[in-house]
Amino acid sequence: MRNVIPLLSCIALTLVAASCGERSNRTVIQNKGSDTLVNVAQAWAEEYSKIEKNTVVAVTGGGSGTGISAMINGTVDIANASRKMKDKEIEQAKANGIEPVEHVVGHDALAVFVHEDNPLSEVTLAQLADIYGEGGKYDKWGDMGITVPGCSSDEIVRVSRQNNSGTYAYFKKAVLGKTGEYKLGSRDMHGSKDVVDLVENTPCAIGYSGLAYATDDIKMPCVKKDESSVCVAPSIDSASDGSYPIARPLLMYTAGEPKDAIKKYLDWVLSDVGQCIMQDKGYAPVRAITCK
Numbered sequence: 001m002r003n004v005i006p007l008l009s010c011i012a013l014t015l016v017a018a019s020c021g022e023r024s025n026r027t028v029i030q031n032k033g034s035d036t037l038v039n040v041a042q043a044w045a046e047e048y049s050k051i052e053k054n055t056v057v058a059v060t061g062g063g064s065g066t067g068i069s070a071m072i073n074g075t076v077d078i079a080n081a082s083r084k085m086k087d088k089e090i091e092q093a094k095a096n097g098i099e100p101v102e103h104v105v106g107h108d109a110l111a112v113f114v115h116e117d118n119p120l121s122e123v124t125l126a127q128l129a130d131i132y133g134e135g136g137k138y139d140k141w142g143d144m145g146i147t148v149p150g151c152s153s154d155e156i157v158r159v160s161r162q163n164n165s166g167t168y169a170y171f172k173k174a175v176l177g178k179t180g181e182y183k184l185g186s187r188d189m190h191g192s193k194d195v196v197d198l199v200e201n202t203p204c205a206i207g208y209s210g211l212a213y214a215t216d217d218i219k220m221p222c223v224k225k226d227e228s229s230v231c232v233a234p235s236i237d238s239a240s241d242g243s244y245p246i247a248r249p250l251l252m253y254t255a256g257e258p259k260d261a262i263k264k265y266l267d268w269v270l271s272d273v274g275q276c277i278m279q280d281k282g283y284a285p286v287r288a289i290t291c292k
Contacts, residue, residue: 033067033080064166082166109234150203159207212282
């Protein structure tokens, strides 16, 4: 039995070392945070491993708040975020001797999703606030003059994200305003895919999430800043040029200016190769690029 622990230790070490008993020369970059970014972050990590054999990028989701908290506590090298750090988070980081550095790695259109049978084709920011915001006047689709096939209750089923999500925070700020609060009673999902899945299968539902999670089985109404504005559909182009009313930057945060392997990785993420992966995953790159 005394050989069991060394054997298990050897198995565990193979995750970061070439062979048991040898010192590993591999670098592990811990990358955590935004569920909006997790798919592209995993794609980046996979492709980067083919280029830099001795660098492993370990990617996990959990939400922007989770990633930022881990960066503040020094347990990750890069925090992915679909919102900017809050003032109190920056203060916490500085209290821990950390000076956060923001890196814009792409752009996203925060799409509004409804069931494919829903006749809603356009929506204003004010209408979204009336649907999602505390004190908002829309609780039934009939309140908006809409009849949704298959929605016998006429209830607007509000699908949202959990409050550690950057998507949740950005939607709240952009749609409900700095002092706005969400109505109680929404269905708060762990991830963007969960939002889309629920809306796809619920005729009464409306949700929001990153454009990259859209499927052919849901509908995305265009969004207007106000009644007199042009209605803009969510797309890579409208996210890039900022014409979409709920476009947002996608961010990575590091504890101080990145150095060595972390800098090399972030430089690659921002290279044409990295940005083409971003575009392939349904997000807007940080600049105009030509991809094969």
